[in-house]
Amino acid sequence: MSARVGSISESATLAVDAKAKALKAAGRPVIGFGAGEPDFPTPDYIVEAAVEACRDPRFHRYTPAGGLPELKQAIAAKTLRDSGWAVEPANVLVTNGGKQAIYEAFAAILDPGDEVIVPAPYWTTYPESIRLAGGVPVPVVADETTGYRVSVEQLEAARTERTKVVLFVSPSNPTGAVYSKAQVEAVGRWAAEHGLWVLTDEIYEHLVYGEAEFHSLPVVVPEIADRCIVVNGVAKTYAMTGWRVGWVIGPKDVVKAATNLQSHATSNVSNVAQAAALAAVSGDLEAVAKMREAFDRRRRTIVRMLNEINGVECPEPEGAFYAYPSVKALLGKEIRGRRPQSSVELAELILEEVEVAVVPGEAFGTPGYLRLSYALGDEDLAEGVARIQKLLAEARD
Ligand SMILES: Cc1ncc(COP(=O)(O)O)c(C=O)c1O
Numbered sequence: 234m235s236a237r238v239g240s241i242s243e244s245a246t247l248a249v250d251a252k253a254k255a256l257k258a259a260g261r262p263v264i265g266f267g268a269g270e271p272d273f274p275t276p277d278y279i280v281e282a283a284v285e286a287c288r289d290p291r292f293h294r295y296t297p298a299g300g301l302p303e304l305k306q307a308i309a310a311k312t313l314r315d316s317g318w319a320v321e322p323a324n325v326l327v328t329n330g331g332k333q334a335i336y337e338a339f340a341a342i343l344d345p346g347d348e349v350i351v352p353a354p355y356w357t358t359y360p361e362s363i364r365l366a367g368g369v370p371v372p373v374v375a376d377e378t379t380g381y382r383v384s385v386e387q388l389e390a391a392r393t394e395r396t397k398v399v400l401f402v403s404p405s406n407p408t409g410a411v412y413s414k415a416q417v418e419a420v421g422r423w424a425a426e427h428g429l430w431v432l433t434d435e436i437y438e439h440l441v442y443g444e445a446e447f448h449s450l451p452v453v454v455p456e457i458a459d460r461c462i463v464v465n466g467v468a469k470t471y472a473m474t475g476w477r478v479g480w481v482i483g484p485k486d487v488v489k490a491a492t493n494l495q496s497h498a499t500s501n502v503s504n505v506a507q508a509a510a511l512a513a514v515s516g517d518l519e520a521v522a523k524m525r526e527a528f529d530r531r532r533r534t535i536v537r538m539l540n541e542i543n544g545v546e547c548p549e550p551e552g553a554f555y556a557y558p559s560v561k562a563l564l565g566k567e568i569r570g571r572r573p574q575s576s577v578e579l580a581e582l583i584l585e586e587v588e589v590a591v592v593p594g595e596a597f598g599t600p601g602y603l604r605l606s607y608a609l610g611d612e613d614l615a616e617g618v619a620r621i622q623k624l625l626a627e628a629r630d
Contacts, residue, residue, distance in 0.1 A: 241361050245596030246604075249580075253590035264617035265590040266605035269406060269555070271472040273527075276520040279471060279512045286508030296504055298496035299488075300327025300480070304511045308480050311514040315438060316449035318463075318482075326488050326495065327510075329502050331436050331466040331479035336362040337491040338432055338462045338481050339398075343368035347397040349432075352383040354557060354597035354604075356406045356434075371396070372598050377548045377559050381408035382416060385423045398430040401450055404437040407597045407604040408557040409532075409550020411445040414453060421454030430460045436479070437553040439470045439521045442529045445551035459484050469553075470521050471513040478502055478510035528554050531607040531614050538618040539605075542625050554608040557594075561601040566628040576600050587620035 249267035256263045274280075286292045299305070305322035312318050328334040335358060343349070345367035351359050353372040360370035373391045375383045388399060401420060403412040412420070424431045433450045441447050451461040466479030481491055501507070532550060539547040539558045544566070547558035560579055565572055569586055573579040576593035580603060583589050594602030607614060 237365065241365065245357055246592050249590050249592045252584070256584075256588065261588055263584075263588045263590060264609070264613050264620070266607070266609065266617060267590045267592050269469075269606050269608070270474040271469065271524055271528075271554070271608045272610055273472040273524055275472050275476070275509070276513075276516075278516060279473070279509050282512035283476075283505050283509040286505045292504035292508060294504075296501045296507075298500050299492040300325065300502065301504065301507045301511065304507050304514075307511055307515045308482070312463075312465075312482060316435070317452045318449055318458075320482050321485075323485050324482050324488055326481040326483075326492050327502050327507060328466075328479045328481060328495065329499055330477040331434070331464055331468060332358055332362075333495070333499070334464040334466065334479040334481045335359065335432070335434070336365065337494055338464060338483065338487070339363050339366040339368060340494055341487050341491040342430060342462070343397065346395060348393060348395040349398040349400055350388055350391050350396060351400045351598075352388075352402070352405075354381060354405075354407050354594065354599040354602065355400075356402065357596045359400055360598070368397075369395070374599060375410075376599075377546055377557075380548050380551075381405065381410040381557065382412055383420075385419045388420065388423060392427060392429075396427075396429060398432055399424050400432050400434070402434040402437075404441055404445075404447065404550075404552025406437065406553055407555050407592070407594075409553045409555045411441055411447070411551040414446065414448045417448045417450050418453045421450045421457050425454060425457045425460075428460075430462070431457055432462045432464065434464045436464065436466050436469050438465070439518060440525055440528060440554060441552040442525070442532060443551060447552070462487065467510045467513045470518075472520075472524065473509065473513065476506045476509055478506050527611075528608065531609075531611060532556070534611070535605060535607045535614060535618055538615070538622060542622050544625065544628060554606055556605045556607060557597075557602055558605070559602050563625060563628055564601065566630060568624065568628050576603055579603070583621060583624060587624045589617045589620050591621075 253265035305325040343366040462483035544562035580593040592604040
Protein backbone atom coordinates (compact mmCIF):
# COMPACT_ATOMS: atom_id res chain seq x y z
CA MET A 234 0.00 0.00 0.00
CA SER A 235 1.38 3.41 -0.86
CA ALA A 236 1.87 5.83 2.02
CA ARG A 237 -0.19 8.40 0.15
CA VAL A 238 -3.32 6.32 -0.26
CA GLY A 239 -2.77 4.15 2.82
CA SER A 240 -3.06 7.20 5.05
CA ILE A 241 -6.51 8.22 3.80
CA SER A 242 -9.20 7.58 6.34
CA GLU A 243 -12.62 6.26 5.46
CA SER A 244 -15.31 8.91 4.99
CA ALA A 245 -16.79 8.97 8.51
CA THR A 246 -20.10 10.33 7.31
CA LEU A 247 -20.54 7.57 4.74
CA ALA A 248 -19.41 4.99 7.35
CA VAL A 249 -22.06 6.10 9.85
CA ASP A 250 -24.66 6.05 7.11
CA ALA A 251 -23.60 2.56 5.98
CA LYS A 252 -23.79 1.25 9.55
CA ALA A 253 -27.25 2.75 10.02
CA LYS A 254 -28.48 1.38 6.67
CA ALA A 255 -27.09 -2.11 7.50
CA LEU A 256 -28.90 -2.11 10.87
CA LYS A 257 -32.07 -0.97 9.13
CA ALA A 258 -31.73 -3.72 6.53
CA ALA A 259 -31.42 -6.19 9.40
CA GLY A 260 -34.84 -5.04 10.60
CA ARG A 261 -33.77 -2.61 13.34
CA PRO A 262 -35.83 0.62 13.67
CA VAL A 263 -32.79 2.83 13.18
CA ILE A 264 -33.25 6.54 12.53
CA GLY A 265 -30.35 8.02 10.56
CA PHE A 266 -29.17 11.60 10.97
CA GLY A 267 -25.89 10.68 9.29
CA ALA A 268 -26.25 11.22 5.57
CA GLY A 269 -26.05 14.65 4.02
CA GLU A 270 -28.73 14.08 1.43
CA PRO A 271 -32.27 15.35 0.89
CA ASP A 272 -34.96 12.74 1.51
CA PHE A 273 -36.99 13.97 -1.49
CA PRO A 274 -36.98 12.22 -4.85
CA THR A 275 -35.41 14.06 -7.78
CA PRO A 276 -38.10 16.24 -9.46
CA ASP A 277 -39.94 14.48 -12.32
CA TYR A 278 -38.92 16.79 -15.15
CA ILE A 279 -35.28 16.06 -14.36
CA VAL A 280 -35.86 12.30 -14.32
CA GLU A 281 -37.76 12.57 -17.62
CA ALA A 282 -34.80 14.33 -19.26
CA ALA A 283 -32.60 11.41 -18.19
CA VAL A 284 -35.06 8.85 -19.58
CA GLU A 285 -35.01 10.65 -22.92
CA ALA A 286 -31.20 10.77 -22.88
CA CYS A 287 -31.08 7.01 -22.34
CA ARG A 288 -32.92 6.54 -25.64
CA ASP A 289 -30.67 8.89 -27.62
CA PRO A 290 -27.74 7.02 -29.24
CA ARG A 291 -25.66 10.23 -29.08
CA PHE A 292 -25.48 9.67 -25.34
CA HIS A 293 -24.40 6.05 -25.71
CA ARG A 294 -20.95 7.21 -26.77
CA TYR A 295 -18.01 9.06 -25.25
CA THR A 296 -18.56 12.80 -25.10
CA PRO A 297 -15.99 15.55 -24.32
CA ALA A 298 -14.15 14.73 -21.08
CA GLY A 299 -14.83 18.17 -19.61
CA GLY A 300 -18.60 18.00 -20.01
CA LEU A 301 -21.36 18.31 -22.60
CA PRO A 302 -20.99 21.74 -24.26
CA GLU A 303 -24.68 22.52 -23.69
CA LEU A 304 -24.34 21.72 -19.98
CA LYS A 305 -21.26 23.93 -19.59
CA GLN A 306 -23.18 26.72 -21.28
CA ALA A 307 -26.15 26.18 -18.97
CA ILE A 308 -23.89 26.16 -15.89
CA ALA A 309 -22.40 29.49 -17.01
CA ALA A 310 -25.93 30.90 -17.46
CA LYS A 311 -27.07 29.53 -14.10
CA THR A 312 -24.03 31.03 -12.37
CA LEU A 313 -24.90 34.46 -13.77
CA ARG A 314 -28.56 34.01 -12.78
CA ASP A 315 -27.93 32.78 -9.22
CA SER A 316 -24.67 34.46 -8.20
CA GLY A 317 -24.24 37.32 -10.61
CA TRP A 318 -20.89 35.97 -11.80
CA ALA A 319 -20.31 36.12 -15.57
CA VAL A 320 -18.24 33.12 -16.73
CA GLU A 321 -17.75 31.32 -20.03
CA PRO A 322 -18.07 27.62 -20.80
CA ALA A 323 -14.25 27.49 -20.97
CA ASN A 324 -14.23 28.36 -17.25
CA VAL A 325 -16.35 25.27 -16.47
CA LEU A 326 -15.44 21.61 -15.93
CA VAL A 327 -18.26 19.11 -15.31
CA THR A 328 -17.23 16.53 -12.73
CA ASN A 329 -18.49 13.38 -11.10
CA GLY A 330 -20.05 15.25 -8.19
CA GLY A 331 -18.72 18.06 -6.02
CA LYS A 332 -16.25 15.61 -4.51
CA GLN A 333 -14.38 15.09 -7.77
CA ALA A 334 -14.52 18.85 -8.37
CA ILE A 335 -12.75 19.48 -5.06
CA TYR A 336 -10.20 16.76 -5.64
CA GLU A 337 -9.34 17.92 -9.16
CA ALA A 338 -9.24 21.60 -8.20
CA PHE A 339 -6.69 20.94 -5.45
CA ALA A 340 -4.75 18.59 -7.73
CA ALA A 341 -4.60 21.34 -10.34
CA ILE A 342 -3.21 24.09 -8.11
CA LEU A 343 -1.22 22.48 -5.26
CA ASP A 344 2.43 21.53 -5.22
CA PRO A 345 3.92 19.33 -2.49
CA GLY A 346 4.07 21.24 0.80
CA ASP A 347 1.64 23.99 -0.21
CA GLU A 348 -0.55 24.89 2.75
CA VAL A 349 -4.32 25.23 2.56
CA ILE A 350 -6.11 27.01 5.39
CA VAL A 351 -9.24 25.04 6.22
CA PRO A 352 -11.81 26.56 8.58
CA ALA A 353 -12.91 23.91 11.09
CA PRO A 354 -15.29 22.25 11.77
CA TYR A 355 -14.63 21.18 8.18
CA TRP A 356 -16.35 18.79 5.83
CA THR A 357 -14.45 15.55 6.17
CA THR A 358 -13.42 15.32 2.49
CA TYR A 359 -11.45 18.58 2.32
CA PRO A 360 -8.30 17.60 4.26
CA GLU A 361 -8.09 14.23 2.51
CA SER A 362 -8.29 15.71 -0.97
CA ILE A 363 -5.71 18.36 -0.02
CA ARG A 364 -3.32 15.64 1.23
CA LEU A 365 -3.90 13.51 -1.85
CA ALA A 366 -2.83 16.48 -3.95
CA GLY A 367 0.36 16.78 -1.87
CA GLY A 368 -0.85 19.79 0.10
CA VAL A 369 -0.96 20.37 3.83
CA PRO A 370 -4.31 21.20 5.43
CA VAL A 371 -4.03 23.83 8.17
CA PRO A 372 -7.21 23.85 10.26
CA VAL A 373 -8.43 27.07 11.88
CA VAL A 374 -11.05 26.27 14.49
CA ALA A 375 -14.15 28.35 15.18
CA ASP A 376 -16.53 27.24 17.91
CA GLU A 377 -20.16 27.77 18.82
CA THR A 378 -19.42 31.18 20.42
CA THR A 379 -18.95 32.70 16.94
CA GLY A 380 -21.58 30.53 15.25
CA TYR A 381 -18.64 28.53 13.83
CA ARG A 382 -17.43 31.43 11.67
CA VAL A 383 -13.70 32.11 11.47
CA SER A 384 -12.43 35.68 11.62
CA VAL A 385 -9.82 37.26 9.37
CA GLU A 386 -7.59 37.61 12.46
CA GLN A 387 -7.67 33.84 12.92
CA LEU A 388 -6.94 33.26 9.24
CA GLU A 389 -4.07 35.73 9.35
CA ALA A 390 -2.59 33.97 12.40
CA ALA A 391 -2.52 30.71 10.39
CA ARG A 392 -0.91 32.25 7.29
CA THR A 393 2.71 31.35 6.54
CA GLU A 394 4.92 31.81 3.49
CA ARG A 395 3.75 28.33 2.39
CA THR A 396 0.07 29.27 2.41
CA LYS A 397 -1.33 29.05 -1.09
CA VAL A 398 -5.07 28.61 -0.70
CA VAL A 399 -7.84 29.40 1.74
CA LEU A 400 -10.86 27.16 1.61
CA PHE A 401 -14.22 28.85 2.09
CA VAL A 402 -17.66 27.32 2.44
CA SER A 403 -20.88 29.16 3.21
CA PRO A 404 -23.43 27.74 3.94
CA SER A 405 -21.24 25.22 5.70
CA ASN A 406 -21.28 21.52 6.16
CA PRO A 407 -21.16 20.43 9.03
CA THR A 408 -22.28 23.55 10.95
CA GLY A 409 -24.87 25.26 8.75
CA ALA A 410 -23.02 28.55 9.33
CA VAL A 411 -23.65 31.29 6.77
CA TYR A 412 -21.24 34.23 6.50
CA SER A 413 -22.72 37.71 6.06
CA LYS A 414 -21.81 39.75 2.99
CA ALA A 415 -19.40 41.83 5.08
CA GLN A 416 -17.70 38.67 6.40
CA VAL A 417 -17.41 37.18 2.89
CA GLU A 418 -15.92 40.46 1.74
CA ALA A 419 -13.43 40.54 4.61
CA VAL A 420 -12.19 37.01 3.88
CA GLY A 421 -11.99 37.65 0.13
CA ARG A 422 -10.14 40.95 0.52
CA TRP A 423 -7.69 39.45 2.96
CA ALA A 424 -6.97 36.60 0.51
CA ALA A 425 -6.60 39.04 -2.39
CA GLU A 426 -4.27 41.28 -0.39
CA HIS A 427 -1.94 38.36 0.34
CA GLY A 428 -2.01 36.87 -3.15
CA LEU A 429 -3.77 33.71 -1.96
CA TRP A 430 -6.11 31.47 -3.94
CA VAL A 431 -9.63 30.85 -2.70
CA LEU A 432 -11.48 27.61 -3.25
CA THR A 433 -15.10 28.36 -2.40
CA ASP A 434 -17.66 25.59 -2.12
CA GLU A 435 -21.13 26.88 -3.06
CA ILE A 436 -22.99 23.57 -3.08
CA TYR A 437 -25.54 24.79 -0.47
CA GLU A 438 -26.12 28.20 -2.13
CA HIS A 439 -29.91 27.77 -2.30
CA LEU A 440 -30.37 26.46 1.23
CA VAL A 441 -30.41 29.53 3.46
CA TYR A 442 -33.08 30.40 6.01
CA GLY A 443 -34.58 33.39 7.79
CA GLU A 444 -32.63 36.57 7.25
CA ALA A 445 -29.49 34.83 6.03
CA GLU A 446 -28.36 35.37 2.44
CA PHE A 447 -25.91 33.55 0.23
CA HIS A 448 -23.12 35.67 -1.27
CA SER A 449 -20.70 34.34 -3.86
CA LEU A 450 -17.16 35.32 -2.88
CA PRO A 451 -15.83 36.21 -6.37
CA VAL A 452 -18.86 38.46 -6.91
CA VAL A 453 -18.38 40.27 -3.61
CA VAL A 454 -14.61 40.53 -4.19
CA PRO A 455 -14.12 40.65 -7.99
CA GLU A 456 -10.37 41.27 -7.68
CA ILE A 457 -9.94 37.65 -6.53
CA ALA A 458 -11.71 36.21 -9.61
CA ASP A 459 -8.52 35.15 -11.40
CA ARG A 460 -7.36 33.24 -8.30
CA CYS A 461 -10.76 31.85 -7.32
CA ILE A 462 -12.21 28.40 -7.89
CA VAL A 463 -15.90 27.77 -7.27
CA VAL A 464 -17.14 24.24 -6.61
CA ASN A 465 -20.82 23.47 -7.02
CA GLY A 466 -23.19 20.72 -8.12
CA VAL A 467 -26.76 19.53 -8.44
CA ALA A 468 -26.73 17.13 -5.46
CA LYS A 469 -28.20 19.27 -2.70
CA THR A 470 -30.26 21.81 -4.67
CA TYR A 471 -32.23 19.29 -6.74
CA ALA A 472 -32.13 16.20 -4.50
CA MET A 473 -29.69 14.54 -6.91
CA THR A 474 -26.98 13.08 -4.67
CA GLY A 475 -26.99 9.74 -6.51
CA TRP A 476 -26.67 11.23 -10.00
CA ARG A 477 -23.12 12.43 -9.41
CA VAL A 478 -22.84 15.74 -11.24
CA GLY A 479 -20.83 18.67 -9.98
CA TRP A 480 -18.56 21.29 -11.49
CA VAL A 481 -15.52 23.45 -11.13
CA ILE A 482 -15.53 27.08 -12.24
CA GLY A 483 -12.15 28.74 -12.41
CA PRO A 484 -9.50 30.43 -14.51
CA LYS A 485 -9.28 28.84 -17.96
CA ASP A 486 -5.76 27.44 -17.51
CA VAL A 487 -6.72 25.75 -14.22
CA VAL A 488 -9.89 24.35 -15.78
CA LYS A 489 -7.88 23.09 -18.75
CA ALA A 490 -5.36 21.36 -16.48
CA ALA A 491 -8.10 19.79 -14.35
CA THR A 492 -9.87 18.68 -17.54
CA ASN A 493 -6.67 16.98 -18.71
CA LEU A 494 -6.47 15.17 -15.37
CA GLN A 495 -10.10 14.08 -15.65
CA SER A 496 -9.58 12.94 -19.24
CA HIS A 497 -7.19 10.30 -17.95
CA ALA A 498 -8.93 9.49 -14.69
CA THR A 499 -12.63 9.14 -15.52
CA SER A 500 -13.39 10.84 -18.88
CA ASN A 501 -16.86 12.32 -19.27
CA VAL A 502 -19.42 12.13 -16.50
CA SER A 503 -22.25 9.73 -17.41
CA ASN A 504 -24.17 11.40 -20.25
CA VAL A 505 -27.51 10.41 -18.77
CA ALA A 506 -26.63 12.16 -15.53
CA GLN A 507 -25.36 15.20 -17.45
CA ALA A 508 -28.66 15.40 -19.38
CA ALA A 509 -30.50 15.32 -16.05
CA ALA A 510 -28.23 18.04 -14.67
CA LEU A 511 -28.89 20.12 -17.80
CA ALA A 512 -32.64 19.96 -17.14
CA ALA A 513 -32.01 20.85 -13.49
CA VAL A 514 -29.82 23.91 -13.97
CA SER A 515 -31.86 25.19 -16.94
CA GLY A 516 -35.13 24.92 -15.04
CA ASP A 517 -36.54 27.14 -12.34
CA LEU A 518 -35.94 26.96 -8.60
CA GLU A 519 -39.49 26.01 -7.62
CA ALA A 520 -38.61 22.52 -6.41
CA VAL A 521 -35.77 23.73 -4.20
CA ALA A 522 -38.05 26.42 -2.74
CA LYS A 523 -40.43 23.66 -1.59
CA MET A 524 -37.61 21.57 -0.14
CA ARG A 525 -36.20 24.63 1.60
CA GLU A 526 -39.53 25.20 3.30
CA ALA A 527 -39.52 21.65 4.66
CA PHE A 528 -35.87 21.90 5.77
CA ASP A 529 -36.57 25.20 7.51
CA ARG A 530 -39.44 23.64 9.48
CA ARG A 531 -37.27 20.68 10.47
CA ARG A 532 -34.39 23.00 11.34
CA ARG A 533 -36.51 24.87 13.85
CA THR A 534 -37.77 21.62 15.39
CA ILE A 535 -34.36 20.00 15.73
CA VAL A 536 -32.64 23.07 17.18
CA ARG A 537 -35.41 23.56 19.73
CA MET A 538 -35.41 19.89 20.76
CA LEU A 539 -31.62 19.66 20.99
CA ASN A 540 -31.40 22.78 23.13
CA GLU A 541 -33.95 21.27 25.52
CA ILE A 542 -31.34 18.66 26.51
CA ASN A 543 -29.20 19.51 29.52
CA GLY A 544 -25.56 19.62 28.45
CA VAL A 545 -26.29 20.21 24.76
CA GLU A 546 -25.74 23.60 23.14
CA CYS A 547 -26.85 24.11 19.56
CA PRO A 548 -26.45 27.48 17.84
CA GLU A 549 -29.03 28.11 15.15
CA PRO A 550 -27.75 26.99 11.75
CA GLU A 551 -28.71 29.46 9.01
CA GLY A 552 -28.05 27.27 6.00
CA ALA A 553 -27.52 23.77 4.53
CA PHE A 554 -29.33 21.01 6.49
CA TYR A 555 -27.17 20.26 9.50
CA ALA A 556 -27.30 21.00 13.20
CA TYR A 557 -23.96 20.91 15.00
CA PRO A 558 -24.52 20.86 18.76
CA SER A 559 -21.76 20.89 21.34
CA VAL A 560 -22.00 17.89 23.71
CA LYS A 561 -18.83 18.73 25.65
CA ALA A 562 -20.76 19.11 28.91
CA LEU A 563 -22.01 15.51 28.65
CA LEU A 564 -18.65 13.82 28.18
CA GLY A 565 -17.52 11.82 31.21
CA LYS A 566 -21.06 11.60 32.63
CA GLU A 567 -22.60 8.23 33.38
CA ILE A 568 -25.28 7.13 30.92
CA ARG A 569 -26.68 3.58 31.17
CA GLY A 570 -23.62 2.32 33.01
CA ARG A 571 -21.11 3.82 30.58
CA ARG A 572 -19.08 7.02 30.67
CA PRO A 573 -18.42 8.23 27.11
CA GLN A 574 -15.18 10.21 27.10
CA SER A 575 -15.40 11.48 23.54
CA SER A 576 -18.05 12.38 20.98
CA VAL A 577 -17.14 9.16 19.11
CA GLU A 578 -18.04 7.14 22.21
CA LEU A 579 -21.20 9.18 22.77
CA ALA A 580 -22.31 8.64 19.14
CA GLU A 581 -21.70 4.88 19.57
CA LEU A 582 -23.73 4.85 22.77
CA ILE A 583 -26.60 6.69 21.07
CA LEU A 584 -26.59 4.22 18.16
CA GLU A 585 -26.41 1.15 20.40
CA GLU A 586 -28.87 2.25 23.08
CA VAL A 587 -31.56 4.09 21.13
CA GLU A 588 -30.74 3.19 17.52
CA VAL A 589 -30.17 6.71 16.29
CA ALA A 590 -27.23 7.41 13.97
CA VAL A 591 -25.34 10.72 14.33
CA VAL A 592 -21.83 11.67 13.20
CA PRO A 593 -19.26 12.55 15.89
CA GLY A 594 -17.38 15.86 15.66
CA GLU A 595 -14.05 14.01 15.31
CA ALA A 596 -14.99 13.49 11.65
CA PHE A 597 -14.98 17.27 11.16
CA GLY A 598 -11.81 18.09 13.09
CA THR A 599 -13.59 19.20 16.28
CA PRO A 600 -14.16 16.55 18.98
CA GLY A 601 -16.93 17.33 21.46
CA TYR A 602 -19.72 17.87 18.93
CA LEU A 603 -22.26 15.83 16.97
CA ARG A 604 -23.57 16.47 13.49
CA LEU A 605 -27.21 15.75 12.77
CA SER A 606 -28.50 16.09 9.24
CA TYR A 607 -32.12 17.22 9.32
CA ALA A 608 -32.81 16.18 5.73
CA LEU A 609 -35.09 13.38 6.87
CA GLY A 610 -38.87 13.09 7.31
CA ASP A 611 -40.54 15.22 10.01
CA GLU A 612 -41.84 12.23 11.97
CA ASP A 613 -38.51 10.38 11.96
CA LEU A 614 -36.79 13.58 12.97
CA ALA A 615 -39.04 14.20 15.97
CA GLU A 616 -38.90 10.54 17.02
CA GLY A 617 -35.10 10.36 16.63
CA VAL A 618 -34.38 13.48 18.67
CA ALA A 619 -36.94 12.40 21.28
CA ARG A 620 -34.99 9.15 21.70
CA ILE A 621 -31.76 11.12 22.16
CA GLN A 622 -33.49 13.45 24.64
CA LYS A 623 -34.70 10.50 26.71
CA LEU A 624 -31.30 8.81 26.73
CA LEU A 625 -29.28 11.90 27.58
CA ALA A 626 -31.71 12.89 30.33
CA GLU A 627 -30.29 9.87 32.18
CA ALA A 628 -26.79 11.44 32.32
CA ARG A 629 -25.41 11.53 35.88
CA ASP A 630 -22.15 12.79 37.41
C1 LIG B 1 -19.80 21.02 1.57
C2 LIG B 1 -19.95 19.97 0.53
N1 LIG B 1 -19.32 20.11 -0.63
C3 LIG B 1 -19.41 19.18 -1.59
C4 LIG B 1 -20.16 18.04 -1.41
C5 LIG B 1 -20.14 17.04 -2.53
O1 LIG B 1 -21.31 16.64 -3.01
P1 LIG B 1 -21.41 15.63 -4.22
O2 LIG B 1 -20.07 14.99 -4.42
O3 LIG B 1 -22.45 14.66 -3.80
O4 LIG B 1 -21.80 16.45 -5.41
C6 LIG B 1 -20.83 17.84 -0.21
C7 LIG B 1 -21.57 16.58 0.05
O5 LIG B 1 -21.85 16.20 1.15
C8 LIG B 1 -20.72 18.83 0.79
O6 LIG B 1 -21.36 18.70 1.95
